[in-house]
Structure formats: C-alpha cells, structure tokens
Amino acid sequence: MMNEREVSQPAAPQAQSQPSGPSNALIKLVDFSAYYGNLEVLKHINLSIDEKRITVFMGPSGCGKSTLVRTLNRMNDGVPGFRTHGQILLEGQDIYAPEVDPVLLKTRVGMVFQKPNPFPISIYDNVAFGPRIHKLTKSKVELDALVAESLQKAALWDEVKDRLGKSAWGLSGGQQQRLCIARALAVKPEVLLMDEPASALDPGSTSKVEELMVELKEHYTVVLVTHNMQQAARVGTNVAFLYKGDLVEFGPASDVFENPKSPLTEKYIRGIL
Amino acid sequence: MRQMPRLMDLGMEKLTNLLLEMGDLSQQTVAAAMDAYKEGRSAQEVNRWSNKLKQLDDQVSELSIELIARFQPVASDLRYIKASLEISYGFYRYGRYAHDIMEVLETFGDLTKCEHTVVEPTAEKTKEMIKLSVEAFANQDVELAKKITAMDDYVDNAYRDYIKKLMKSRRVDLRCALSETLILRYLERIADHAVYIGNSVIFIVKGEEPTAAEKS
Amino acid sequence: MSEDLVRAAATATPTWKHPGVVANHRLRKVRSLIVGGLCVACVVAILLPLGDMLYMFAYRGLQVISIARLMGSPISSTPGIGNAIVGTAILTALSGAIAIPLGILGGVYMAEFSSGGRFSEALRFAADVLAGVPSIVLGYVCFLAFVIYLNFGYSALAAGIALAIVMFPYVFRTTEIAIRRVPESIKEGAIALGSTKTTMINKLVLRFALPGIMTGVLLALGISLSETAPLLYTANFANYNPTSLFHSQLGYLTGVIYLFYTSNLPFDVQLSYLATFVLIMIVLVLNIVARIGLKRFSKI
Numbered sequence: 038m039m040n041e042r043e044v045s046q047p048a049a050p051q052a053q054s055q056p057s058g059p060s061n062a063l064i065k066l067v068d069f070s071a072y073y074g075n076l077e078v079l080k081h082i083n084l085s086i087d088e089k090r091i092t093v094f095m096g097p098s099g100c101g102k103s104t105l106v107r108t109l110n111r112m113n114d115g116v117p118g119f120r121t122h123g124q125i126l127l128e129g130q131d132i133y134a135p136e137v138d139p140v141l142l143k144t145r146v147g148m149v150f151q152k153p154n155p156f157p158i159s160i161y162d163n164v165a166f167g168p169r170i171h172k173l174t175k176s177k178v179e180l181d182a183l184v185a186e187s188l189q190k191a192a193l194w195d196e197v198k199d200r201l202g203k204s205a206w207g208l209s210g211g212q213q214q215r216l217c218i219a220r221a222l223a224v225k226p227e228v229l230l231m232d233e234p235a236s237a238l239d240p241g242s243t244s245k246v247e248e249l250m251v252e253l254k255e256h257y258t259v260v261l262v263t264h265n266m267q268q269a270a271r272v273g274t275n276v277a278f279l280y281k282g283d284l285v286e287f288g289p290a291s292d293v294f295e296n297p298k299s300p301l302t303e304k305y306i307r308g309i310l
Numbered sequence: 311m312r313q314m315p316r317l318m319d320l321g322m323e324k325l326t327n328l329l330l331e332m333g334d335l336s337q338q339t340v341a342a343a344m345d346a347y348k349e350g351r352s353a354q355e356v357n358r359w360s361n362k363l364k365q366l367d368d369q370v371s372e373l374s375i376e377l378i379a380r381f382q383p384v385a386s387d388l389r390y391i392k393a394s395l396e397i398s399y400g401f402y403r404y405g406r407y408a409h410d411i412m413e414v415l416e417t418f419g420d421l422t423k424c425e426h427t428v429v430e431p432t433a434e435k436t437k438e439m440i441k442l443s444v445e446a447f448a449n450q451d452v453e454l455a456k457k458i459t460a461m462d463d464y465v466d467n468a469y470r471d472y473i474k475k476l477m478k479s480r481r482v483d484l485r486c487a488l489s490e491t492l493i494l495r496y497l498e499r500i501a502d503h504a505v506y507i508g509n510s511v512i513f514i515v516k517g518e519e520p521t522a523a524e525k526s
Numbered sequence: 527m528s529e530d531l532v533r534a535a536a537t538a539t540p541t542w543k544h545p546g547v548v549a550n551h552r553l554r555k556v557r558s559l560i561v562g563g564l565c566v567a568c569v570v571a572i573l574l575p576l577g578d579m580l581y582m583f584a585y586r587g588l589q590v591i592s593i594a595r596l597m598g599s600p601i602s603s604t605p606g607i608g609n610a611i612v613g614t615a616i617l618t619a620l621s622g623a624i625a626i627p628l629g630i631l632g633g634v635y636m637a638e639f640s641s642g643g644r645f646s647e648a649l650r651f652a653a654d655v656l657a658g659v660p661s662i663v664l665g666y667v668c669f670l671a672f673v674i675y676l677n678f679g680y681s682a683l684a685a686g687i688a689l690a691i692v693m694f695p696y697v698f699r700t701t702e703i704a705i706r707r708v709p710e711s712i713k714e715g716a717i718a719l720g721s722t723k724t725t726m727i728n729k730l731v732l733r734f735a736l737p738g739i740m741t742g743v744l745l746a747l748g749i750s751l752s753e754t755a756p757l758l759y760t761a762n763f764a765n766y767n768p769t770s771l772f773h774s775q776l777g778y779l780t781g782v783i784y785l786f787y788t789s790n791l792p793f794d795v796q797l798s799y800l801a802t803f804v805l806i807m808i809v810l811v812l813n814i815v816a817r818i819g820l821k822r823f824s825k826i
Contacts, residue, residue, distance in 0.1 A: 112718065143720035150718075154711035157734055167719040170729070217715065224719055267382050294384045296517035306384045308316050 063088040063228065063258050064109065069123035071101075071108055073116070078104050080282040081123070086228075086275075091250060091259045093273035093290070095266060097310060100279040102262045106230050109260065110146035111139045127228075144171060147221035151233040153213035155205035155220070160197050163205045163216055164188060167224040183223055190256075191219035192249050211242025218249065228258045235268065247272050266306055270294050278302045318381040325373055325394050329401070332366045333444035335359055336404035340440055340500065343408035344433045347415055347493065350422040356412045363405035370398035389517060393510040397447055400503040400510075404440060407496040414492050424486035429493050432468040435461060436497045439504040446511045455508030459520075465501040469494040580806065587803025590796045596804070599777065600765045600786070605793050607801050609767050613682075613776040614751065614805075616768070617761075620686030621750050625693035626743055632694075633701025633739075638727055650699075657695035664691050665756025673760055679773035685761035689753060693746035700745065704738025705731055737820050744816045748809060754780040779805045 062085035071079040079101050086092045094102040107113045108125060111132060124131040132142055144167075155163050164184045167173075174180040184201070188194040193215040197208070205216055214234060221229060231250065235243040250259055250272050263269050269276055273290040278299070286293060286302045297303045304310040339359040346353035374391045377383060383391060415421065439461050446454035472494055476487055512520045541547055598606030632653075640646035668688035678684045708731050716726040732739075757778055763785055764775035782801035786794035 110718065112714070140720050140722055143718060148718040150711065150714065152711055154709070154715040156712060156715065156730055166716070166721075166729070170719070170721050170725050220715075220719065266384075270382075270384065295388060297385055303385050307387055308318075309313055 060087040060090055062086060063128065065124075065126040067124040067126065069108070069121065069125055071104060071113070071119070071121050074118035078282050079108070082284045084277060084284060084287060086258065086260060088258050089254055089256070090274040091254050091261055091272050093261045093263060093269040093276045094279060095263055095269045095276060096279035096285075097305065098264070099281070101282045102279050103232055105279065106232055106260055106262045107148075109228070109230055110143050110148055112143075112148065114139055144224050145226055146228040146230060147224060147226035148230040148232065149214070149217050149221055149234050152237050153210060153217050155208070155213050155216050157204065157206055159202045160188075160205050160208070160216060161201040164219050164223050167220060171224065173224070187219040187223040188216075190222050190253070191215045192245065192252075193219055209242075211238050211245060214238060214242065214246060215249065218246075218253075222253075222257075226257065228260065229253060230260045230262075232262045233264065234261075236263070236265065243268075278305060280305070318377060318383060318387065321373060321377045321381070322387065322390070325370065325377070325391070328366055328370050328373065329394060329397055330444075330448060332363060332370070332398060332401035333447060335366070336363055336401040336408075337437075337440050337444055339363065339405045339408040340411075341437060343411040344437065347411055347421075348426065348430070350415070350420060352415060353412060356408050360405040360409035363402045367398045367402035370394060386514070386517070390514050393514045396510045397507050400443070400507040403503045404500055407500050410496050411493055414489050414496075418485050418489045421486065421489055424483070424490060426490075428468055428472050429490055429497075432465055432494060432497050435464050435468075436501050436504075439465070439501050443504040443507040446508055450511060450515055452512055452515050455511045456520075458504050458508040462501050462505050465498050469498040583799060583803045583806060586796070586799035590800050591803075595797075595800060599767075600782075600794065600797060605797060607777075607779065607782055607797055607804065609765065610777040610779045610782045610801060611804065612767055613761075613764075613778040614780075614808075616682055616776065617685055617689055617757065617778055618747065618750055620682060621689035621693055622743075622747065624686065624690035625697055625746060625750075628690075629694050629697025629742070629746070630701050630739060632698045633703075633705060633742075634727060634732075636698075636702045637705035638723065638731070650702075653695040653698050656691070657699070660755075661692050661753050662755035662759075664688055665759035668756065669759040678771075680760065680762040680775045681770075681772045682761060682768050682774065682776050683771040685757050685776075688756040688760045689750045692753060692756065693750050696746040696749065697739075697742045700742025701735070701739050704735040704742065707738060708734045740816065740820060744812060748812065751805065751809060751812075752780065754784050757781060758784075779808075 064086040066082045066084040066086075069079065069082045069084075070077060082105065094105055096102050104113065108121065109132075113119045121133055125133060127142075127145070130137070156166065158166075161184055164187050165180055168180060168183055174183055185194060185198075188197060193212060196212060197203075197216075205213065208216060214237075218229075218234075234250075235246045238246065247268065250261065253259055254274070261269070261272065270290060275288065276290045276293045277287040278285045278293065278297075278301075280301060286297060286299045288298070292298075293302065294306060297306065301310070339356055342353050342359070343356045346356065374395050377391055378388075381387075439458050442454050442458050442461075445451065446458065473491065476482065476491065509520055592604075594604040595606040595608075596611065597608040598604050599609040600606070602608075636646055636650065640649075665688050668684055668691065672678045672684035672687060673680055712730060712734065713726060716730050717723075721729075757780065761778070762775045763781045764777050766777070768774040768776035779801045783798050783805070786798040786801070789795060789798075
C-alpha cells in the first residue's frame with residue numbers, strides 16, 4: 038500500500054530505450070522544407086537525430102513522416118516535381134549539396150521498407166548483393182564472413198544458416214523482413230532508416246523486429262517511422278510528432294508520452310485528434 | 311462536430327463516478343463520526359460506510375489496472391489514472407480515520423465531561439478541508455487544491471500545541487487527554503490526506519508535482 | 527404495423543427452404559450442366575480436325591522420311607528437304623540475331639529509361655502497328671528496299687532483315703511488359719542499397735523478367751518459322767544452299783510446303799508433306815523446350 042508522501046521528486050526515466058551516456062547529433066535538419074511541385078509537404082523542419090539512438094517519426098496519415106525519412110537518404114530524388122529547400126547535414130555535410138553522390142549516400146544511410154522486399158534469389162545472394170556491387174570484400178571467405186555477420190546482427194542466422202542457398206521467397210514474412218535488415222546491414226551503413234518495418238507482420242514477428250531495433254541502436258543510428266503509437270512509445274528514445282508537414286513536437290519519449298507540450302500532440306496520442 | 315467517445319472513455323467515466331461517490335461518502339462518514347463524538351453516542355453507520363469505502367477503493371484499483379492493461383493510456387489519461395489511485399486511497403483513509411475516531415469513543419466510553427475547545431474548531435477546519443478536496447477533484451480546480459495546502463498548517467499546529475500544553479499541565483484527566491490527543495492526531499492525518507488529494511489534482515491538471523514553493 | 531412485419535419475418539420460411547429458391551437451385555444445376563456440355567463439345571469440335579490434320583501429316587510425312595531425305599535437296603539423287611532445313615535455320619538465326627537484341631534493348635529502354643512522354647507513346651504505338659502489318663506487305667517493302675534499292679539481290683540477308691522486322695514488335699512489347707511487371711518494391715530495395723540503375727537492371731530486373739522475355743522471344747521465333755510470303759519476296763526460293771549473304775537465294779521449309787504442294791512432280795508433293803511434318807515437329811519441340819525452361823526459371 039502507498040506510504041505517506043513527503044516532498045516527492047519526479048521519478049527518473051527507467052525505460053530501457055533510455056541512453057547510456059551522452060550522444061551527439063549525427064544528422065541535423067536545418068530549416069528543411071520539401072515540395073512536390075507546388076505542394077509543400079514538409080515545412081521548415083528543424084530536428085536533430087542523435088547518434089546511436091532510436092528516433093521515431095510519428096503522426097497521422099499524410100503528415101509527411103514517410104517523405105521526411107526518405108529525404109534522409111535521397112530516395113525521393115527520382116520523384117517528378119520533388120524539390121527541397123534548406124539543409125540536411127550528415128556529420129556536418131549537406132547531403133543535398135551538388136557534389137554529393139546520392140549512390141554513395143545510400144551506402145551510409147540504409148533503408149528497410151514496410152513490405153519486406155527480398156530479391157527472388159537465394160538468401161546468401163540477397164545479403165551479398167550490396168557488398169558485391171560495391172566490391173566491399175576481396176575474397177569469397179571474406180564475403181561469407183560478412184554475410185554471416187550481417188545475418189547474425191539481424192537475429193536471423195540461426196534460422197537460415199543451413200539453407201543459405203534456398204530462395205529468399207521461401208521464408209516467412211517476419212524472416213523476410215529480418216533478411217532485408219541483414220541485407221541493409223551488409224553494406225555497413227551508419228544510419229538505418231526503417232519505414233514502418235513491422236506493420237505488415239504478425240505480433241510475434243513485430244516483437245522480434247522491435248527487440249532487434251533496440252539491439253541495433255548500440256551500433257547504428259536508427260530512424261523509425263511508425264503509425265503505431267505504442268510501438269513508438271516502446272522503442273523510441275526521441276520522438277517527433279508531425280502533423281500536416283509541420284514538426285509539432287520533438288523530445289524524449291517519456292516526456293512526449295507522459296506530459297506532451299503541445300495540445301495537438303496530446304490529442305493525437307490520446308486518440309482524439 | 312461531436313467527438314465520438316473512445317473505447318477507454320467508458321472506463322474513465324466509471325472511474326470518475328467511483329471517485330465522486332467515494333468523495334461524498336467519505337465526507338459524510340467523517341462528519342457523522344465527529345457528530346457522534348460531540349454527542350457522545352456511537353454511530354454504527356460509520357463502520358458500515360468505512361467498509362464500503364474500502365470496497366470502493368479496491369474497485370478503483372482494479373479498474374485502473376484494467377484500463378492500463380487494455381488501453382495503454384498516455385499523457386493526461388495516464389496521469390489521471392495514477393492520480394485516481396492516490397485520490398481513492400485518500401478517500402478511503404478518510405473513512406478509516408472516521409472509524410478510528412468511533413473506536414476512541416467505544417474504548418473510552420463517556421467523554422461528555424471533557425472540554426472540546428480544541429477538537430471542535432479543528433474538526434470544523436478539517437471538515438472544510440475534506441469538502442474542498444472533494445470539490446477540487448470534482449471540478450479539477452487547482453486553486454481549491456492550493457487552498458487546502460494553506461489550511462493544513464492550522465490543523466498541524468492545533469495538534470502540536472495541544473500536546474505541548476498537555477505536557478506542561480499539572481492536573482490531567484487521563485481519559486480526556488488521551489482521547490483528545492488521539493482525535494486530534496486522526497484529524498491531523500485526515501488533513502494531510504486532503505493535502506495529498508489536492509496535490510494529485512494539481513498533478514492531473516498541470517502534469518507535474520507542485521513545487522516546494524507552491525507547497526508552503 | 528411494423529411489428530406485424532417483424533413478426534411475419536420471424537416466422538417466415540428461411541430463405542434456403544423457400545420453394546422459389548429451391549426451384550431456382552434445380553434450374554441452376556440443369557443450366558450449368560447444359561452450358562458445361564456445350565463448352566466441352568466446342569473444344570472437341572476444334573480438337574478433332576486438329577488431331578486429324580496432325581495425324582495426316584504424320585502419316586504422310588513418315589511414309590517418306592529417311593536420313594537421306596532430311597539431308598539432301600529436291601534436286602539431289604534422293605530428293606530431300608535438307609537444304610530447306612538448313613535455310614530455315616539460317617534465316618531463324620539471322621533474324622533472331624537482329625530482332626532479339628534490338629527488341630530486348632528497346633523493351634528495357636521503354637520500361638526503365640523513357641520518361642513516358644509523347645515520344646515513347648508514339649514508339650509503342652508504332653510497334654503495335656508494325657505487328658499488325660501483314661507480313662506480305664513487309665516482305666514487299668523489304669524487297670524494294672533491300673533486294674532492289676540496296677542491291678542485296680535475293681538473299682538470305684534481305685530475308686533475314688524482313689523476318690527481323692516481323693519479329694521485332696513481339697520481342698519489344700513482351701520485354702517491356704515483362705520488365706514493367708517487376709515489382710517496384712524490388713527495384714526500390716536495390717536502389718536503397720546504393721545500386722545504380724544499370725546494375726539494378728542487369729543483376730536483378732532482367733533475372734526477374736526473364737520468363738516473360740523468353741516467352742516473347744519464343745513467340746517471335748515461332749512466328750518467324752511460320753512466315754512464307756516475305757521470304758518469297760526477299761529470298762525467292764532455291765534448291766541448293768546459299769553461298770553468301772548477298773545475291774544468293776536459299777530454300778526454306780515453308781517455301782517447300784507452299785511451292786511443292788501444287789507441283790506436278792509426284793515426289794515434290796511428298797516432300798511438301800514431309801516439310802510440313804518436320805516444321806510441326808520443330809514447333810512442337812520449341813514449345814516443349816520453352817515450357818521446361820520456363821518452369822525452371824520460375825522456380826527461382
């Protein structure tokens with residue numbers, strides 16, 4: 038039963054997604070806006086993504102969170118009519134500067150998609166695809182090791198180590214998604230973007246992917262887009278709430294979910310937006 | 311456009327109703343105990359009501375846990391549930407102390423000969439604080455909550471001064487002294503819980519505990 | 527009033543026992559049997575003459591078949607269709623060598639690199655029209671352009687080009703469609719790994735689209751094997767093997783079928799049947815190989 042309370046201090050955040058030690062901002066968005074033709078889909082975003090943490094973008098459909106995450110690795114470049122304004126600094130360098138090679142950028146900032154998209158080739162070849170095209174290894178032995186390492190990091194190794202030559206399309210949905218994660222990790226990126234990676238999976242696979250994300254943040258900077266608020270609350274270190282292209286609120290997950298600053302955030306997370 | 315009620319709202323409403331019921335009942339219980347004490351008679355209904363308050367507190371507990379498990383509430387919903395657990399406990403304690411006051415009567419027997427000069431005004435003050443705590447919760451009123459804190463000193467001092475006076479006095483009617491001390495102690499505890507309830511209301515509305523400055 | 531309706535609805539016969547519905551059910555069964563029977567009858571009606579035809583050619587063809595017949599030419603001591611087989615092979619190889627690479631590259635361009643504007647729409651339309659132009663017309667045009675104007679003379683090359691033009695639209699269109707069917711998600715996945723567009727196409731898209739492309743290629747080959755008119759215009763017909771790509775006529779199976787059937791020489795008619803049989807066999811084998819190959823590839 039509860040004891041008499043004297044002067045009580047607010048409890049220190051206990052959640053496991055809290056960082057151990059200080060962190061710098063790896064990616065900084067400076068007054069960043071994005072347009073499809075004349076439609077402004079991202080409006081003057083200012084945001085810091087901390088190194089080796091999980092930063093979550095959440096918001097209702099159409100708020101711009103998927104667009105935002107795709108600007109971080111310039112996946113939107115091919116879309117007709119897409120243009121940007123402002124800067125996105127990766128370790129201080131603007132990734133939209135003309136001298137930046139978008140292909141190289143994607144080796145530093147990898148991406149995992151909502152629907153698992155393994156190539157119709159063997160499990161081994163899927164993971165080896167990236168290293169092969171970028172010639173990351175010098176021998177088959179090195180490549181084997183890299184593939185094994187990536188599959189282990191994606192918590193898939195034990196399940197597939199005896200059938201690396203089998204087609205990737207024979208795996209279950211959850212396994213396919215972890216394979217896509219392994220494939221992205223094989224290129225050794227610094228940042229891993231995850232666009233609703235668990236929304237097409239069943240609850241068991243979803244938990245596995247979430248646990249994996251929390252492990253991955255020890256070595257990689259993770260940016261997660263999700264429309265599942267509980268997921269954002271479970272795994273996020275820092276949470277950004279976007280609404281109609283605006284960054285409404287950004288802060289540590291415990292603050293945003295226990296005592297949000299903006300009434301709009303409050304409405305959204307309580308489900309009355 | 312009317313907002314459609316959320317699934318959780320039904321449960322939240324039930325929670326609020328339970329607390330309002332507890333508030334009124336506990337207020338009633340303490341008033342009955344104090345009246346009985348003044349008039350020197352026993353009041354069976356105090357015991358019944360105190361037990362009922364315990365049951366209601368258990369219900370609040372269960373309902374809160376169910377809401378948390380099923381709906382993963384956040385922000386003000388979560389704070390409300392946390393505060394509800396604290397407030398419910400407070401109302402339950404009101405009833406419990408009222409019951410204890412009745413026990414004093416039963417233990418000590420006839421106390422009509424004792425002076426009630428300290429107890430009576432203190433009891434009035436305490437009853438006022440209880441009333442404010444119930445209203446503060448019902449109306450989510452931060453100002454009322456602050457008022458409760460301000461009134462706490464009176465009750466604290468009444469209790470301490472009485473004891474000090476007792477220690478200095480020569481001739482003491484043991485029965486009166488002991489019973490009055492106990493009653494004042496219970497009133498002081500009731501007042502403390504009223505303050506805690508006020509703090510919980512502030513927590514619901516503002517999202518943080520009142521600062522030390524606000525508490526003085 | 528509404529309560530009466532409700533009460534009536536509650537006590538009414540359930541739908542599945544309703545007499546109208548039951549009768550309808552029986553009617554449906556009968557109808558289904560009749561229509562099914564009609565369908566089967568139609569299929570049989572079509573297959574019977576086909577079977578009969580195949581039987582006839584097999585019978586007549588096998589009457590005269592021998593190694594000598596398959597190797598010689600109509601004017602050798604043992605009249606045969608050897609040169610026609612060789613000629614068909616040469617023409618298929620030539621036209622394939624032209625049409626298949628061009629068709630595939632064109633399809634890749636249309637599916638991956640074109641911006642979808644007026645130009646590519648016009649190109650696609652032109653290819654579709656080309657597919658619809660009667661091959662005899664194409665043959666005549668090629669006759670004027672290559673045989674006369676460029677002075678190739680009646681030649682394997684002119685015929686090969688004419689066939690290539692006939693084949694091209696099929697390879698072109700099916701390649702484009704096969705590549706378009708590669709899911710966008712696969713391409714996105716490759717791009718996200720830092721692949722350039724060309725690498726992605728070479729290593730992934732073509733693999734994925736291969737079954738579809740193969741279908742187009744086999745379709746085109748099948749068409750080229752069955753052409754007669756354009757070949758007559760551009761290569762005329764010869765009873766011997768060609769000696770060069772230019773100014774040298776050659777024989778081909780379809781030519782034998784057409785020309786020899788009405789001949790007065792009795793053996794020629796036999797050869798015509800033989801050529802028909804051989805051609806049918808080639809097409810059959812081609813299809814079987816295609817099916818096996820496709821099954822293998824679809825297993826990836």
